[in-house]
Amino acid sequence: MRSPVISVALLVLTRGSQVSYVQKKRKNTKALESMKVKRVVLASRPGNDGEPATENFRLEETDLTEELMDGQVMTKTLYISVDPYLRCRMNEDSGADYIQSWKISKVLDSGGIGVVEQSRHGHIKPGDIVTSFNWPWQTKCVLEGNTLTKLDPSLVDGNLSHFLGAVGLTGLTAFLGVKEKGHVIPGANQTMVVSGAAGACGSLAGQIGRFLGCSRVVGICGTDEKCSLLTSDFGFDAALNYKEKGLADKLRECCPEGVDVYFDNVGGEISDVVISQMTKNSHIVLCGQISQYNKDVPYPPPLHPQTEANLKERNITRERFMVLNYADQHEMAIQQLSQWLKAGKLKVKETVVHGIENTAGAFVSMMKGGNIGKQIVQISGY
Template sequence: MIIQRVVLNSRPGKNGVPVAENFRLEQSTIPDTVQEGQVRVRTLYLSVDPYMRCRMNEDTGSDYLLPWQLSEVADGGGIGVVEESKHNNFAKGDIVTSFNWPWQTVAILDGSLLQKVVPQLVNGRLSYFLGAAGLTGLTALLGIREKGHVTVGANQTMVVSGAAGACGSLAGQIGHLDGCSKVVGIAGTDEKCSILVSEMGFDAAINYKKGNVAQQLRELCPGGVDVYFDNVGGEISDTVISQMNQNSHIILCGQISQYNKDVPYPPPLPPDTEKYRKKETSQERFLVLNYMDKQEASVLQLCQWIQEGKLKVRETVVEGLENIGAAFQSMMNGGNIGKQIVLVSK
């Protein structure tokens, strides 16, 4: 069977900014027959995420991320429909998802790598299983619950960096739902800040490209910061950490400002920032894959919030497998709001 797939065409280098040309669309073939335990799936949606920047390097800097290989198909979160199955758990027509879905139009996969999903849980919005009701939503929810130490009625203030991104936009909302009294987002445009406040329920948002971030934080969080959901690292995080209270908590989710730099992960804090952090402030790296025993219950909670309208979801959907490289470039440049999704087929 003839298919289309996207392979890694070149590496941007540890300090380089990825571009669409780092990926290449090509024609390939897969077997016409499915073996026992396998499933043939047609790809519906693919997820594009910041962590993938690390997979473009020969050394990902992480023991849980494997590098993409040159001229080999890339992979990540995906969702599709079963066309043929020789696995007992799946039948033709089932909607399935996987964290390791190849970037190709049709694939034959080991059934043990797939999970069946129920479209009704997300009101038929299948792409949500890659975002708000998928790994992104789990990262936000479990990050806050496992590392944020949010307590209802404790009058806690949360700050979220990268707040208009896929994870940040959910984390701020979940912070409120779990009991934070105030949530402040940090984003890169006035439009993003406006959407965070008017649509997603943030109490305030700071455009870090305008004005003095430290001063704005002091004005918006006069009682200091109790919980910091860190998606970006770098100077913005140094500024937030300097205003954190004693016994506060940093949820180290991502460091997107550092992904195009040859630095350790997580990168070391400058001495002045480390001095502030030592005010009995916890800074713990969060990896959602360590909490997958809580996946099922957490996904159901996310889906319930979506159905009730308590969790607002933003997606940027790009059509066509051939445009996935451009979608990745746009995401890394901060050009979208919410989750970046590629629609491969309907």
């Protein structure tokens, strides 16, 4: 999969882009006692067209014997985020200049949260909760303090994992995606369809579409259980299981006046069906294409000729969405998401597995739709 659509929105919560694992010795160092830590490394690549498997990952135990130098902190990892875009990092070429491929036999990284245990950084102290977009899949880490951002637990009522979801990367993607690319007009009687609707981003996007003014919201997902949750817990008007026959007919019944806004998380045949029922001058929020991530195709993936014709004939907008392009709105968006969350208006679901040894399994399951809401790995307790 080349040049994936991912949203690097967590950059609003993270100062710096890379974790430094090897540092030259400097003066004024404080030796850390040697300790055993567990980490996950990339054992092999699935290939550009292959499905990831747990065998592509390896759990190791190693000694943490680095020295804590000026500017560094030692952290205990609390939570790790596993997300669809990480599939592209498993290839030798990630397909995008803003994310790096994982290296064979090197510790993996993604969004993460930890608590500081020791610090030689002027503005970070023991007990602080910190986050990074490049958090190592390791039980304890020595990190450069200037790559971390301190978090305010009150923004999420103490539910720290929400900083990796509803009030982090995922929430910013959903909110700003709908706001900037959905062109929702309150009172315009618009119908919104969300694919991957029971996932981390889709479950939020549907709710936010309603908050911003859509009169009808319909979700598409992969199980009857998820469909039930969308209507009972997330406030969708209807939900369709794409694995059942007759998706096009059922979608037409749910959206008799057509689709005005489509929040696309999956691409492929599902999106072909939705786009065929979109109205003139309607809008696609091109957020993700998870059905295409195991295929070595250009990005955005080529569309079916009829789908391409529908876009042109009906003047449907379909532009890739990058949250990084809306950095001036990040602070506002985080505050709004926090307000909705604390007021109980924004409903959040998480699929949580426990233990670093289950991180690879959580990622593989998420890629196959095994999660409801945000997939989180809890590495240790706070």
